[in-house]
Amino acid sequence: MNIEAAEEHLVIVSDLHLGNPASSARTRLVAFLDHIRDTGASVCINGDGFDILQTSFSRLAADAIPVINRLKTLRADGCKIYYIVGNHDIVLEHFLEEWSLCRLSPFLNLRSGDRRIRIEHGHLYDPFFARSPTLYGIATHLARYALFAVPDTYELWASAQRRLQEARRRRVGRAGPADDTGHRRSLLLGSPYHEAASMILRRGFDAVVFGHTHLAEMVTLPEGVYANSGNWLSGASYVEITNGELVLRTWESPAV
Amino acid sequence: MKPPGGRAKQAGRRATGEAELVAADGDDIVREGDIGHDMFIVQSGQVRISKRKAHGEVLLATLGKGDFFGEMSLLESLPREATARAVGETRLLVLSRGGLLFRLRRDPTFALEMLNHLSSRLRAAQARLIALEPDEQEPGA
Numbered sequence: 556m557n558i559e560a561a562e563e564h565l566v567i568v569s570d571l572h573l574g575n576p577a578s579s580a581r582t583r584l585v586a587f588l589d590h591i592r593d594t595g596a597s598v599c600i601n602g603d604g605f606d607i608l609q610t611s612f613s614r615l616a617a618d619a620i621p622v623i624n625r626l627k628t629l630r631a632d633g634c635k636i637y638y639i640v641g642n643h644d645i646v647l648e649h650f651l652e653e654w655s656l657c658r659l660s661p662f663l664n665l666r667s668g669d670r671r672i673r674i675e676h677g678h679l680y681d682p683f684f685a686r687s688p689t690l691y692g693i694a695t696h697l698a699r700y701a702l703f704a705v706p707d708t709y710e711l712w713a714s715a716q717r718r719l720q721e722a723r724r725r726r727v728g729r730a731g732p733a734d735d736t737g738h739r740r741s742l743l744l745g746s747p748y749h750e751a752a753s754m755i756l757r758r759g760f761d762a763v764v765f766g767h768t769h770l771a772e773m774v775t776l777p778e779g780v781y782a783n784s785g786n787w788l789s790g791a792s793y794v795e796i797t798n799g800e801l802v803l804r805t806w807e808s809p810a811v
Numbered sequence: 812m813k814p815p816g817g818r819a820k821q822a823g824r825r826a827t828g829e830a831e832l833v834a835a836d837g838d839d840i841v842r843e844g845d846i847g848h849d850m851f852i853v854q855s856g857q858v859r860i861s862k863r864k865a866h867g868e869v870l871l872a873t874l875g876k877g878d879f880f881g882e883m884s885l886l887e888s889l890p891r892e893a894t895a896r897a898v899g900e901t902r903l904l905v906l907s908r909g910g911l912l913f914r915l916r917r918d919p920t921f922a923l924e925m926l927n928h929l930s931s932r933l934r935a936a937q938a939r940l941i942a943l944e945p946d947e948q949e950p951g952a
């Protein structure tokens with residue numbers, strides 16, 4: 556198990572959910588990986604890259620193959636590819652390990668510039684998952700049928716998540732407007748993910764990057780920086796690390 | 812510059828069983844042979860780990876941000892195996908047994924990091940032990 560890495564330029568994406576009926580990631584992701592190839596950055600898929608829980612194998616294969624081919628090209632160019640295991644792809648752990656295309660880890664302790672950065676999917680801090688993993692699994696599995704019947708179900712869920720996050724922000728009144736690097740200032744902790752990041756930051760980390768929530772954000776906590784790389788089901792957000800500096804970005808496909 | 816060997820002072824413990832400690836350059840965080848039940852994680856700065864030998868002090872390791880030490884005394888209730896001394900101003904997170912248990916519940920990946928670290932150390936110790944074994948004599952040699 557290799558959990559230590561050093562990179563000066565790394566791009567982190569998460570929650571691609573390739574194969575999921577609600578995921579439109581494939582086309583955008585292929586264009587994005589072509590762009591990354593030009594920058595020479597390494598790539599980290601921070602969990603739930605492939606979605607085995609809410610899809611059929613044929614759908615997963617159709618979505619995954621073009622992305623895998625792009626990742627192979629990147630790797631042939633000498634770029635490193637890291638894959639952090641999430642909750643929708645945990646059963647693929649051994650399969651991905653044997654695949655040898657990427658370096659698989661449960662989490663990554665990254666050194667970049669003079670910074671130490673934790674990259675982790677973050678599902679361990681989801682209160683529902685932590686309290687009742689079996690029930691969480693059943694709910695996720697049942698949601699699969701809703702997604703196959705009405706893919707817009709995901710948008711309803713995502714919109715509810717965004718509203719909850721905004722309500723939490725208003726309640727604790729902690730986060731100011733984001734600056735041009737996507738940072739918000741925070742003095743109080745308003746989410747279990749911020750609390751978890753805070754615990755980890757106290758162990759000598761300068762920043763923590765999670766995925767899982769699908770909500771892209773960058774917050775300065777009292778102990779350091781918390782970022783979430785968001786999702787590619789309907790979004791296109793990513794965290795770019797250059798010499799230890801984190802920036803939250805949104806990929807915009809060039810006009811054809 | 813003050814002579815090395817002063818004692819670092821620890822701030823009060825939180826309800827979580829964790830505390831923070833700021834050590835000045837040359838301060839001893841723990842001393843070899845002392846009784847101690849806490850472990851330490853380096854938040855910033857550096858820590859020099861050394862052990863007394865007949866011919867003087869031997870440097871075992873220099874630890875940096877994110878590294879930890881003192882877990883052997885915490886886990887086994889045995890005296891400190893080595894001395895840990897701050898290099899420059901050093902901030903540390905101090906964990907008691909209860910603090911470690913609380914952290915493992917809230918920050919479970921720390922358990923994996925500790926096991927990874929202890930496994931590497933065990934592997935290194937085994938390799939050293941094998942290197943000390945005399946080579947088996949070839950029959951008839």
